[in-house]
């Protein structure tokens with residue numbers, strides 16, 4: 001690598017979310033509730049040249065591993081992302097995120113009249129439609145939410 005290139009450093013322990021659809025790094029940061037006011041080192045890189053995608057975003061979080069709900073939310077915005085668990089500088093696990101076919105309890109229906117918004121304990125459920133950009137359809141009322149509507153809830 002040429003001396004003129006400054007690379008983002010490797011991390012010791014934590015998670016690297018790589019191959020994030022460009023433009024979505026800050027959404028990933030938000031999903032994970034990272035404010036930068038507590039916790040360890042967080043590195044955000046945007047519009048980095050990539051072999052697989054034209055450009056990509058990367059988020060590196062020291063000292064934290066993600067739960068499955070967080071991974072599902074990331075998949076909605078960055079369906080090509082890979083989650084790398086790092087321990088003692090080594091990638092010990094690489095998980096390719098998968099867009100789930102059904103979302104349960106991840107987003108709420110934007111239709112106020114929907115039964116899933118009533119007092120009853122109905123778990124909001126959506127079907128993920130094929131293709132990009134993201135669209136999800138409510139199991140109860142058929143309302144279709146677009147990527148922006150989903151993003152607003154994160």
Ligand code: CTP
Pocket residue numbers: 009010011012016018058060082084086088089090091
């Ligand atoms: N990484 C890191 N700190 C480490 C190890 C890896 O920040 N201690 C980062 C790398 O910079 C890379 C990602 O974690 O962005 C995945 O690492 P690795 O599997 O080594 O890279 P690739 O083989 O390029 O991954 P892929 O095949 O997923 O593109």
Ligand code: ZN
Pocket residue numbers: 109110111114115116138139140141142143
């Ligand atoms: Zn609904």
